[in-house]
Amino acid sequence: MKPTAPTEAKAVAQNLSFYYGNGAQALKSINLTLAMNCVTALIGPSGCGKSTFLRCFNRMHDLYPGNRYEGQIVINPDSINILSPEIDPIEVRMRISMVFQKPNPFPKSIYENVAYGLRVRGVRQRALIDDKVEEALRGAALWDEVKDRLHALAFNLSGGQQQRLCIARALATDPEILLFDEPTSALDPIATDSIENLIGQLKNKVTILIVTHNMHQAARVSDFTAFMHMGELVEFGATDVIFTTPKQKRTEDYITGRYG
Numbered sequence: 001m002k003p004t005a006p007t008e009a010k011a012v013a014q015n016l017s018f019y020y021g022n023g024a025q026a027l028k029s030i031n032l033t034l035a036m037n038c039v040t041a042l043i044g045p046s047g048c049g050k051s052t053f054l055r056c057f058n059r060m061h062d063l064y065p066g067n068r069y070e071g072q073i074v075i076n077p078d079s080i081n082i083l084s085p086e087i088d089p090i091e092v093r094m095r096i097s098m099v100f101q102k103p104n105p106f107p108k109s110i111y112e113n114v115a116y117g118l119r120v121r122g123v124r125q126r127a128l129i130d131d132k133v134e135e136a137l138r139g140a141a142l143w144d145e146v147k148d149r150l151h152a153l154a155f156n157l158s159g160g161q162q163q164r165l166c167i168a169r170a171l172a173t174d175p176e177i178l179l180f181d182e183p184t185s186a187l188d189p190i191a192t193d194s195i196e197n198l199i200g201q202l203k204n205k206v207t208i209l210i211v212t213h214n215m216h217q218a219a220r221v222s223d224f225t226a227f228m229h230m231g232e233l234v235e236f237g238a239t240d241v242i243f244t245t246p247k248q249k250r251t252e253d254y255i256t257g258r259y260g
């Protein structure tokens with residue numbers, strides 16, 4: 001069931017601007033709330049700032065010198081601003097995990113891919129890791145397909161299975177928010193379908209923010225949709241409303257394929 005208005009806020013971006021190291025401003029004072037246990041889709045033409053916005057949520061931009069945030073992203077329930085310099089980006093990435101466009105398993109076994117985040121966190125007990133690996137693989141709807149070959153190399157899996165493995169890897173540390181950057185653009189329609197179904201199930205446990213170029217996908221998987229253009233948030237609302245009766249002409253032009 002899709003809610004029609006944001007309920008509890010999991011994360012709130014407030015006056016969020018972002019500048020790359022070369023001085024280019026990619027985000028312009030964005031205000032956006034991610035509703036708890038809902039899927040929010042980011043749509044908009046190429047270069048409008050979708051990935052830049054997504055990557056603020058796990059402090060990916062900190063990996064490159066000269067990048068600069070302004071404003072804040074407050075996450076609940078503890079009301080912390082994850083962009084604050086006092087907040088350790090590694091901690092943020094434990095709470096907010098990312099799944100990328102192309103499946104990117106590590107050159108390790110299926111088991112070790114999922115166990116990775118736990119080991120980084122210092123978890124050593126074998127039984128606990130076993131349990132968490134199974135739970136994450138079940139959560140990513142992959143357990144039944146791999147339970148008899150957990151120690152095989154992850155690269156032996158199909159593209160769709162590799163992407164579900166990356167979702168399991170992200171789930172293993174019990175994140176509160178999952179970020180998806182065009183997670184199905186490298187997959188065939190069947191694998192895409194299974195990832196979309198999975199996203200529908202995962203939102204019971206986590207809050208989801210997804211970038212997609214595929215309008216049908218945004219309409220299928222998301223509860224709320226944000227339309228961006230040239231670094232600005234043009235319109236935000238319930239997905240059904242954005243796709244049927246958008247208020248802004250720029251949104252209408254985009255979803256009806258008049259540009260972009």
Ligand SMILES: Nc1ncnc2c1ncn2[C@@H]1O[C@H](COP(=O)(O)OP(=O)(O)OP(=O)(O)O)[C@@H](O)[C@H]1O
Binds near residue numbers: 021024026050052
């Ligand atoms: N590392 C970088 N340094 C400088 N400018 C960048 C960098 N990465 C992206 N940009 C610029 O920031 C703007 C937003 O890019 P971004 O990748 O966030 O857009 P997008 O909406 O995700 O695009 P696409 O749909 O094509 O992936 C663009 O003008 C882009 O050229």
